Amino acid sequence: SQTIHQWPATLVQPVGSPLSLECTVEGTSNPNLYWYRQAAGRGLQLLFYSVGIGQISSEVPQNLSASRPQDRQFILSSKKLLLSDSGFYLCAWSVQKTEAFFGQGTRLTVV
Amino acid sequence: GQQVMQIPQYQHVQEGEDFTTYCNSSTTLSNIQWYKQRPGGHPVFLIQLVKSGEVKKQKRLTFQFGEAKKNSSLHITATQTTDVGTYFCAENQGGKLIFGQGTELSVKP
Numbered sequence: 001s002q003t004i005h006q007w008p009a010t011l012v013q014p015v016g017s018p019l020s021l022e023c024t025v026e027g028t029s030n031p032n033l034y035w036y037r038q039a040a041g042r043g044l045q046l047l048f049y050s051v052g053i054g055q056i057s058s059e060v061p062q063n064l065s066a067s068r069p070q071d072r073q074f075i076l077s078s079k080k081l082l083l084s085d086s087g088f089y090l091c092a093w094s095v096q097k098t099e100a101f102f103g104q105g106t107r108l109t110v111v
Numbered sequence: 112g113q114q115v116m117q118i119p120q121y122q123h124v125q126e127g128e129d130f131t132t133y134c135n136s137s138t139t140l141s142n143i144q145w146y147k148q149r150p151g152g153h154p155v156f157l158i159q160l161v162k163s164g165e166v167k168k169q170k171r172l173t174f175q176f177g178e179a180k181k182n183s184s185l186h187i188t189a190t191q192t193t194d195v196g197t198y199f200c201a202e203n204q205g206g207k208l209i210f211g212q213g214t215e216l217s218v219k220p
Contacts, residue, residue, distance in 0.1 A: 032205075032206055032208070034208055036210075041215070042212075042213075043199070043210060043211070043212040043213045044154070044199065044210040044213070046207070046208065046209060046210070049206060049207055049208070051206045057206075057207070090153055090154070092154075092208070094203060094208060096205050097141065097142055097203045097204070097205045098159070098203070099144060099156040099159060099203075100144070100146075100154075100156065100201075100203065100208055101156070102153040102154050102155070103153065104153055105153050
């Protein structure tokens with residue numbers, strides 16, 4: 001069966017520090033991969049999506065970047081975190097236009 | 112880009128009352144998906160609708176897709192405290208998955 005792993009679950013980072021969040025998927029090939037950010041009590045903002053290795057589409061200009069070095073690995077990064085980068089980060093995968101499966105999320109607090 | 116507008120943003124109901132959330136798009140949707148996110152959790156897929164006028168039911172939940180495929184609704188009959196959470200609609204464009212803003216449902220026992 002398919003599973004998605006996202007870590008860490010919580011993270012506290014100082015302003016100006018780098019960030020790397022990793023997401024891996026098991027049990028499927030060539031999935032569509034997504035990174036979302038959710039501010040407290042708010043909706044799901046699509047940050048990046050990828051339809052294949054090395055193919056990254058950015059939805060919102062920001063302080064973040066994404067990479068897909070392997071078929072089932074999606075990484076969200078920042079060189080220097082801002083206070084406004086705090087939020088709940090969710091990784092998800094889907095196949096074509098079918099349902100999406102989400103990871104457990106990473107709650108990031110920038111201090 | 113194309114957006115899916117969802118209303119209301121919040122809904123507070125007494126247990127046993129009904130609840131409905133609506134999604135609207137200015138352009139034709141290829142499909143509509145519905146998700147539920149419990150407080151502190153991650154979104155979980157509920158259902159997908161693809162056909163014009165489609166209606167699907169899951170126990171007390173009824174999902175509809177408009178005839179013009181520009182709107183959708185989720186209706187919960189006789190809410191229970193277990194229904195608490197945020198309900199999102201979304202369109203999966205085969206690479207890009209766009210969510211509505213969500214409707215947060217609270218249920219008073």
